[in-house]
Amino acid sequence: MQPHSISQVWDQLTGTQAMPNSTVIWATAVLALLAVGWRTVWQLTRNVVTIAHEGGHALVALLMRRRLHGIRLHSDTSGLTVSSGKPHGPGMVLTAAAGYVAPSLLGLGGAWMLAAGHTTGLLWAVVALLLCVLIEVRNAYGVLTVLLTGGLCFAVSWFGNAQLQGAFAYLCVWFLLLAGVRPVLELQTKRARGQARDSDADQLARLTRLPGLFWVGVFLVVSLGSLLVGARWLIPWT
Template sequence: MSFRLAKDARPQARTLLLVTALSIALWFVPYAEIVTYPFRLFVTFIHEGGHALAAVLTGNAVYGLRIMSSGSGVTLTTENGLLSGLIISSAGYLGAMLYGALLLLLIRRAVVARRVLILSAALILTLTVAYGLTSLFTVIAGVIISSGLLLAALFFSPQAATFLINFLAAQCVLNALLDLKTALFLSSPFAPRVPTDAMNMAEATGIPAFLWSIIWIALALMILFYALRSFAEKRTPTQPDLPFDDELD
């Protein structure tokens, strides 16, 4: 399975490559986590929001969502049966990857960048108000992130807004993969015992956490592959909001 980059996808691809390279480079820059910290919390909101949404869709209750200052998070839900537990536990890592893939596709399909930022702000604020009011840090983080996204939507140029969405997409994808790598490491019998979604599934099913991590990594890579393939396909309209847009023959 392979794909070829369409000519009209090249401006978006250049922007995506730039934000991906920037995201990776910031991992190696001292104190750069100060810059990336809000984006890390954004991805954690998406991860925990995936758990909450899966719980609601499977007929379960959500008791609370908490974002920690460390960048980790927890969502408390009921689980009515093994299947709903599987869906809820899987929806965190895969939800972050799906959201990153969705942002990429919205950019590629020429959805107005400001609308995407407003919808993302509304999502974070909804999660905060609906499930996070019992945690002060969650409330503060949710209000700041949603306000920042809304201000960007209102005052950024179209090019800057599109660049920000690409950066958010890269952060969702890269952090989802990084979190899955961490879950895989923590699933090792030699690793310290730390609660993870994979550990929860192992306790519920008897299937080793290591295997659950492998399954989720495979599914996440599959989501990413199909998102990139759709991103690379030719389309009729052009995207006017790109920092590197050029005239196509």
């Protein structure tokens, strides 16, 4: 981008940019699929999903007027968001339910912005969200992960040309849409083996008296629905 004045920055943020050609769009979809499906790569890229997951918990906790005590991100790609407030009721239910659906809903919002041509605006929105998460992170690994992710997004949005920005933005959105599905499937696999007795789904089961499998189904419907709608917006059908 490399604008030379505040007005140019504003024009980039609020203006629209042309979408990449169909080859780039399909190529970024394939790369995102590899980043999710290739186990070796997934062990690294899953950190981004954890940021979105814990950020979802944190955002909803604040919206529900709970007191947020911080976010921790770990090297095994697990995370923890701690908040205090009423230990039951709609606010606690929504806070617990927000994590697994957050990556998919962020991807869906990103797909909508790309379909509207707001590529640069999307990248800067991502940087702003990551800064908000960074403020609440309470461990060194978490700070490093968020800084690296945010730094990459900022570098592309500030120094990259329109073609690079477009390809990177589509790659990120495809990744969030696709990556939102896999953790839900992994969650149910662990639950079936008795390895996730304190998962979000099981916490929701205790809060609502609805079975954990019901909540896994909710997470899966949201993630798959977001993927289908988001793909409809991203793919050039004509």
